[in-house]
Amino acid sequence: MTTSDPTPDTARAPTGPQDSPFQDERTRRDDAPQYVLPLVARIERAAPPARTDALETAARAVLVMLSDTRSVGDGEWAEAMRSWQDARIRKVVRRARGAEWRRAEALPGITVAGKSAEVRVFPPVPLDGWPKDLARLQVSGTDLDDPEPPAGPDPAAPVLWLNPEVGMSAGKAMAQAGHGAQLAWWDLDDVARAAWRDAGFPLAVRTAAPAHWQDLTTAGLPVVRDAGFTEVAPGSCTVVADHTALRS
Structure with a gap:
């Protein structure tokens, strides 16, 4: 399968609520070999990116990793992607600067740039099998600020809404936003996936107002329920993925 023709089969989408990779209760996914999707954020001391x-x-x-030709079918990363998606969906965000970032960029992966941010995503690795140039990077305490409050999201773009009552470090929130994007991708049909990908995956991440959050969690949209490995209580609802194609 190529990125121009994604299918639910190769996405390894869960078959129902009991098959969710984000449950806090034990499931069959816990018996599979555990993998993690590494993400490294470039955070230079003199010019850190804005949090949002x-x-x-x-x-x-x-999303770029999920849709890359190397991640599906017979691609070079496809087996690792399948193993990762058959188990708990773990994402770990580490930070790098200077020479650390240059070493990370030398490893197989994809760098995605935002307005001020750079994030490199790597094919999944065994939970205890990180490459040494990634394993040495710091994972805890990654926090960032927005220099000014973010503007309201584009009403035509997908929005990943954060729970206003769950505080998270920037690194944790980055991983949770990634979970939300992945759940949205899994729930979209082929046409909606292709349109989103071809547009460059436009999206916004915003913190919902409390009343809006209550509406979102009962709207039938994809909800991330964190397994509680770090920072938040098991079963916490952290993100709702809102995409117009998921409301039709």
Whole structure:
């Protein structure tokens, strides 16, 4: 399968609620070999990216990886992608600068640039089998700020809404935005996927107002329920993915 003709088969979409890779309860996915999707954010001391741009860039990086020809069919990353999606869907965001970033860029992967952010996504690796140039990067404490409040999202673009009552570091929120983007991708049909991909995966990440959040979680849209490995309580609803094609 190529990126011009994605299918639900190769996306390994879950077959129903009991098959969700984001449940906090034990499922058959826990018995499979566990993989993780590494993402590395470039965070230079003198010019860190804006928080919202970093979250949006991480989400797009996940979508680019999911739709890349190397990730599907007989592609060179396809087996690792299938193994990752057959187990718990783990994403870990680490940060790099200077020589660390240059070493990360030398490894197989895809760099996605936003307005101020750069995120490199790598094919999945075993949970305990990180490449040494990624394993040495820091994972905890990645936090960023927006220099000014983000503008309202484009009403025509997909939005990944963050839970206003769940506080997360920037690194954790980047991973959660990636989860939301992945669930939206899984739920879209081939036509909607192709349109989104061909447009360059436009999207926004915003924190929902409390009343809006309640509406979102009951609208039948994809919801990320975190397994609780880090920062948040197991079962916390962290992101709702809102896409016009998912409301029709």
